Every structure is written in structure tokens, then in C-alpha cells.
Amino acid sequence: MSKKITKIAVMTSGGDAPGMNAAVRSVVRTCAYHELECVGIHRGYDGMIEGDFIPLDARSVRGIINKGGTFLKSARCERFRTTDGRQIAHNQMVKAGVDALVVIGGDGTFTGALHFNAEFDFPVIGIPGTIDNDISGTDRTLGYDTALNTAVDAIDKIRDTAHSHDRLFFVEVMGRDVGHIALNAGVGAGAEEILIPEEDMGIERLVESLQRSKISGKSSSIVVVAEGDKIGKSVFELKDYVDDNLEGYDVRVSVLGHMQRGGSPTCYDRVLASRMGVKAVESLIEGKSNYMVGTIHDTMTLTPLEQAIKGESKINKELIRVSEIMTT
Numbered sequence: 031m032s033k034k035i036t037k038i039a040v041m042t043s044g045g046d047a048p049g050m051n052a053a054v055r056s057v058v059r060t061c062a063y064h065e066l067e068c069v070g071i072h073r074g075y076d077g078m079i080e081g082d083f084i085p086l087d088a089r090s091v092r093g094i095i096n097k098g099g100t101f102l103k104s105a106r107c108e109r110f111r112t113t114d115g116r117q118i119a120h121n122q123m124v125k126a127g128v129d130a131l132v133v134i135g136g137d138g139t140f141t142g143a144l145h146f147n148a149e150f151d152f153p154v155i156g157i158p159g160t161i162d163n164d165i166s167g168t169d170r171t172l173g174y175d176t177a178l179n180t181a182v183d184a185i186d187k188i189r190d191t192a193h194s195h196d197r198l199f200f201v202e203v204m205g206r207d208v209g210h211i212a213l214n215a216g217v218g219a220g221a222e223e224i225l226i227p228e229e230d231m232g233i234e235r236l237v238e239s240l241q242r243s244k245i246s247g248k249s250s251s252i253v254v255v256a257e258g259d260k261i262g263k264s265v266f267e268l269k270d271y272v273d274d275n276l277e278g279y280d281v282r283v284s285v286l287g288h289m290q291r292g293g294s295p296t297c298y299d300r301v302l303a304s305r306m307g308v309k310a311v312e313s314l315i316e317g318k319s320n321y322m323v324g325t326i327h328d329t330m331t332l333t334p335l336e337q338a339i340k341g342e343s344k345i346n347k348e349l350i351r352v353s354e355i356m357t358t
């Protein structure tokens with residue numbers, strides 16, 4: 031039988047995402063509800079190695095459900111990639127009397143947690159906190175909905191100025207390997223074209239399509255481009271090519287960048303964070319380990335961490351078709 035859990039640590043790691051604070055709050059309050067001790071680890075695995083822990087009770091997480099970022103701070107930690115680093119981290123956890131860990135982060139964070147569990151048989155549960163929605167085993171990752179709404183809001187504003195000046199804007203949104211933000215924000219903001227890593231449209235077809243839009247009477251256009259789009263090496267090269275090959279448009283670029291990571295989480299992300307925190311702690315109490323919590327068809331689920339890391343988060347083909355029809 032697994033050891034009874036009395037003290038749980040929670041940390042945020044990797045790239046930050048809106049809703050991380052709400053998830054920490056949920057973990058802390060669920061621990062309090064079940065009369066378990068809880069500690070926060072500052073700065074992800076860096077803080078674990080340095081023993082930078084802070085006791086957290088139900089009241090210490092007041093007023094943070096609506097705050098972006100993560101009050102525990104996040105970090106990328108090279109030392110945790112080594113067995114020596116993880117050994118020091120384990121010593122710190124034992125010294126602090128911690129007997130289980132909730133990690134909030136992306137696939138890198140989960141990989142580190144899996145190594146930690148394999149080496150020390152230490153119970154771990156992951157909460158997928160990343161704006162890219164690039165983890166399988168959950169319909170949505172924490173922070174994705176907020177990032178999407180931030181992107182749509184920004185594109186709406188760019189649309190205003192594009193329209194006033196008859197401009198063609200390339201708007202780059204986050205997503206190196208997956209185009210979830212680009213596709214959904216593009217459809218939501220009524221973009222003329224959407225370029226995602228999963229589909230290579232080809233630059234000639236893009237120019238032809240923009241040409242057709244212009245002939246059909248459009249005086250301004252928005253092209254939403256995911257960072258990892260396959261056509262150009264960068265959005266600026268795309269802009270240069272279209273500038274040289276399409277007449278009659280003043281072409282501009284707007285890179286939304288880190289603003290997509292910040293901001294107050296949407297209601298969806300706050301609720302998701304609250305549900306995930308409860309599921310994470312209660313799974314540890316039930317003796318489960320090496321799982322990621324998620325929602326599939328709005329039901330809380332557990333997916334083996336290994337599967338969550340390796341699995342593909344597939345782009346919605348039906349939505350690609352919708353976007354094609356909408357850009358007619």
C-alpha cells in the first residue's frame with residue numbers, strides 16, 4: 031500500500047500561463063479541506079533544488095483567482111535535468127517533510143516529474159498549464175482560453191486600423207508546433223487567411239487568395255500566422271514576399287508576443303483551474319501518481335503523464351474547413 035500523504039507541495043514551472051494562480055489556490059484549498067499541509071515551491075525546479083518553500087494555508091491564497099502570472103514564480107531549470115540536481119531536490123523535499131508533488135506546467139515540466147518519480151518513487155500529479163494547448167489528454171490546457179481571448183481582442187483592434195488605412199496585416203500569434211491559437215483566434219476574429227504549422231498552404235496560393243479577396247471588394251485584410259507556420263522563415267519574410275508580389279496593399283506586421291501569456295484569466299480558465307486542483311490533490315490522496323489531470327468532454331480525467339507528453343494534440347479538421355468557408 032502507498033504511504034499516507036500528509037504534506038503536498040505545489041509549484042509552477044516552464045512558461046507561465048493565465049490560471050496558474052487559480053490552480054495553486056485550488057490545490058492549497060483542497061489540501062486544507064482534507065486537513066493536509068501544503069507548501070508552495072518558488073521558481074519551479076530551481077526552488078525545489080534550493081529548498082525555497084513557503085507554507086500555504088487556505089487564507090494565504092486569497093485574492094489571486096483573478097490574477098495573471100504566477101505568484102509562486104516560474105523558471106526553467108537546467109540542474110533538474112541532471113540526476114545530481116534531482117537528488118538535491120529530493121533531499122530538500124524529504125527535509126521539508128513533503129510526501130507528494132503537484133506540478134503545474136507543460137510537457138518539459140511533466141518529463142522532469144516523471145524522472146523524479148522514477149528515481150525516488152515520489153508521488154506526482156501534473157496540471158497542464160500552458161497557453162499553446164499542445165498536450166494530449168485534455169480538451170484544453172490551462173491558460174489557453176485566456177490567451178485565445180487576448181489574441182482575438184488584439185486582432186479586433188488591429189482590424190480597426192487595417193480598415194481605416196486599407197492595409198493588409200500579418201498578425202503573428204503564439205504556437206510553434208501547434209496552430210490552436212491561430213486557427214481559433216483567426217476564425218473568431220474573422221481573419222481572411224490563417225496559417226498554421228499543421229497545413230502548408232504555399233506562398234503562391236496565399237498571394238492568389240489575397241488577390242481574389244481584393245478583387246471581390248475587400249480593402250483591408252488580416253492574415254493570422256502561427257509562429258511555427260511552415261510557409262515562411264518568419265512573418266517578416268512573408269510580409270516582404272507579399273509586398274513584392276501583391277499590388278495595391280500597404281502591408282504591415284504585428285507580432286502579439288508575450289501579451290498572450292499575461293492578463294486576468296477568463297472565467298473558463300478559473301473554473302478549469304479550480305476543478306484541476308481538486309482532482310490533482312484528491313488523486314494523490316487516493317494513492318495515484320504519474321498522471322495528468324484534464325477534462326475530456328467536460329468530464330475530469332486522468333491521463334498517464336507519459337501519454338500526455340508523447341501524444342499529439344490534434345488540430346480540429348472541421349474547424350479548418352469552417353475557416354476555409356468563412357474566408358470565401
Ligand code: ATP
Pocket residue numbers: 043044045046075105106107108109110111112135136137138139140141142143145159160161
Ligand atoms: P512550456 O510548454 O510553457 O514550454 P514546459 O513545462 O514544457 O512549459 P520546459 O522549459 O520545457 O517548459 O520545462 C520546464 C522545466 O522542466 C525545465 O526547465 C527543466 O527544469 C524541467 N525539464 C524539462 N525537460 C526535462 C528532462 N528531460 N529531464 C528533467 N527535467 C526536465
